Amino acid sequence: MLAPLAIPGIVAALALYLGWTRIGLYDTIPGVILVQVVVGLPFACIVVAAALSSFDRAQVRASRSLGASHLRTLFHVILPGIRGAVASGFVLALAAGWDESVITLFVTGRNVQVLPRKIWDSLRYDIDPIVAVVATIMFVTTLLGVIAYLFIAGRRGARSQSI
Incomplete structure (x- = not known):
């Protein structure tokens, strides 16, 4: 899951371009969304994992011993405790997706207009x-x-x- 952090952007862009053309996701909105997830998810995972490692597990045990279900414990104990990390992970994922615009440019053609491509085209043509x-x-x-x-x-x- 952390491989996108170690792979250079141009290599990931080429690999995703080849993969997306084979499975029909090239130049589609779902393809662009998946690229952003692939690029941003490792950053979000690192931040959330760090928050979870320092999370007090006694709160989870107390919630479960008081009869809360796993889902209720997740939404009422764990997520409120790590909401700052989730928000930080989201912002980092957005920033990483914006930073790796070359990958987005590789997997889009003329059918899907994304902001990095619009900026690139306007600088290039007019x-x-x-x-x-x-x-x-x-x-x-x-x-x-x-x-x-x-x-x-x-x-x-x-x-x-x-x-």
Whole structure:
């Protein structure tokens, strides 16, 4: 499951291109979704596995001894305890999928339009103002995220110093 971390992007792109053409997933939306899952899943697994390794198993045992089913224990004990890791894994998977845009470019043709291909085509053929808008939105979103993080971290630091 962690093999995509060790394989260079171009090698993975070529392998997925050959595989997707054989099974009919080349230039389809399900093919693009599966590529993003293949690229991002190892990052999410690492983060979630780290959170699960430090999770207090006594909570699970207590939940089960009080009569909760496996499913109820999962949704009411385990997932709330690792929700930060799940969110971090999701963000890392999205970032990894965006970073490995060469793989996406290999498995799409002209039928499926994805953002990396749209940006590539607009840089190659003509300057499209939509690309500038998307780049600005991405930049502002990232900037707001960093500012929010610094604000929250600053408030937590001030609160812990006052205690």
